[in-house]
Amino acid sequence: MNTNNELRRSYQRWRILDHLLSKDLPAKRYLSQRDKIIQMFLSKKENEVTENKVQEVDRIVNISEKDLKQNYLDKGVPVVMEGRAKNWKCVKQWSLEWLSENFSKDEVAIFDPLNSENDSIDYSVEKTTLKDVIASIKLGDSKKYSRFNRILYDHPELIDDFDWKWLYNIRNKFSSGKTFQVFIGGKGSKTSLHCATENNLFTQVFGKKHWYLYPPKNDFFLNPPITKSPYFYSNFNPEKPDLEKFPAARFLTTFECVLNPGDILYNPPLWWHQVKNLDHSIGVGFRWFNAVNSFRASLVGTLMTLLSTNPPIWTATKHRTDFARIFEYMNTK
Numbered sequence: 001m002n003t004n005n006e007l008r009r010s011y012q013r014w015r016i017l018d019h020l021l022s023k024d025l026p027a028k029r030y031l032s033q034r035d036k037i038i039q040m041f042l043s044k045k046e047n048e049v050t051e052n053k054v055q056e057v058d059r060i061v062n063i064s065e066k067d068l069k070q071n072y073l074d075k076g077v078p079v080v081m082e083g084r085a086k087n088w089k090c091v092k093q094w095s096l097e098w099l100s101e102n103f104s105k106d107e108v109a110i111f112d113p114l115n116s117e118n119d120s121i122d123y124s125v126e127k128t129t130l131k132d133v134i135a136s137i138k139l140g141d142s143k144k145y146s147r148f149n150r151i152l153y154d155h156p157e158l159i160d161d162f163d164w165k166w167l168y169n170i171r172n173k174f175s176s177g178k179t180f181q182v183f184i185g186g187k188g189s190k191t192s193l194h195c196a197t198e199n200n201l202f203t204q205v206f207g208k209k210h211w212y213l214y215p216p217k218n219d220f221f222l223n224p225p226i227t228k229s230p231y232f233y234s235n236f237n238p239e240k241p242d243l244e245k246f247p248a249a250r251f252l253t254t255f256e257c258v259l260n261p262g263d264i265l266y267n268p269p270l271w272w273h274q275v276k277n278l279d280h281s282i283g284v285g286f287r288w289f290n291a292v293n294s295f296r297a298s299l300v301g302t303l304m305t306l307l308s309t310n311p312p313i314w315t316a317t318k319h320r321t322d323f324a325r326i327f328e329y330m331n332t333k
């Protein structure tokens with residue numbers, strides 16, 4: 001028996017028990033057991049020299065659907081499809097100016113629940129307009145980041161600017177959900193480390209975006225707080241690794257890629273990811289849930305999602321196109 005895998009499994013058992021039984025948020029009932037397992041792991045590795053390894057995410061031009069499904073979706077491995085969307089209307093037409101000229105009055109909800117810069121969680125939601133967001137981005141305000149923007153639901157005709165038939169067809173068999181989420185942010189804006197059970201085909205429409213990714217089996221190194229939520233976050237920051245707070249993180253391999261306009265990233269279920277906009281940027285995630293590939297990615301991550309109470313999975317599913325509602329719900333807890 002591989003002792004490291006045994007320690008990982010034991011860590012996950014205490015994690016799910018905390019998720020189910022603890023009354024605090026974040027859950028602390030079994031925190032000392034989880035910490036003890038990390039210490040046991042580190043004591044075995046004391047003399048091992050490590051360096052933070054970086055691995056490039058595979059990049060493929062002209063990938064076939066068969067290759068994409070067999071070698072990436074079915075195996076739960078990320079891949080960048082270079083230039084796959086370069087002829088889509090969204091990539092040819094969308095820009096901050098174009099959005100501002102055509103949709104300036106759209107209501108936008110601004111929230112940044114996870115902020116690894118200062119370890120805080122803040123579920124509050126500010127309502128503003130797209131005009132204000134874009135004007136602020138142009139002034140260099142990286143905090144006015146419109147995440148999970150609803151423009152494709154407020155103006156459904158814009159979905160034709162994407163090859164939605166191709167996106168729908170890539171979903172695994174017996175999947176649920178076809179959710180579009182738009183991210184409009186300025187140069188330097190970022191989304192801290194998190195993961196969830198849904199698959200994501202992320203189209204980079206405008207500007208460049210840097211992704212840092214970790215496979216689900218790295219939960220143990222990233223030591224996520226337990227919030228009883230179906231969305232998981234870690235205070236570990238791949239851009240500024242703090243190895244005193246996350247001593248096991250020296251064993252991580254960071255998968256990285258930069259998306260250019262027209263690239264599509266497949267981000268599999270429960271892969272941790274942190275994202276930074278290298279330019280003013282527009283990106284669009286297309287998500288769906290598939291129980292088989294989610295359980296295959298992580299039994300514990302999927303069970304914790306299905307058994308979440310903050311919000312329960314049916315509330316998260318009902319509002320999957322309106323994240324502001326979900327964060328408002330969590331803000332009342």
Ligand SMILES: O=C(O)CCC(=O)C(=O)O
Binds near residue numbers: 183275285
């Ligand atoms: O682009 C971003 O800032 C975050 C994107 C993301 O986390 C996602 O699509 O899952």
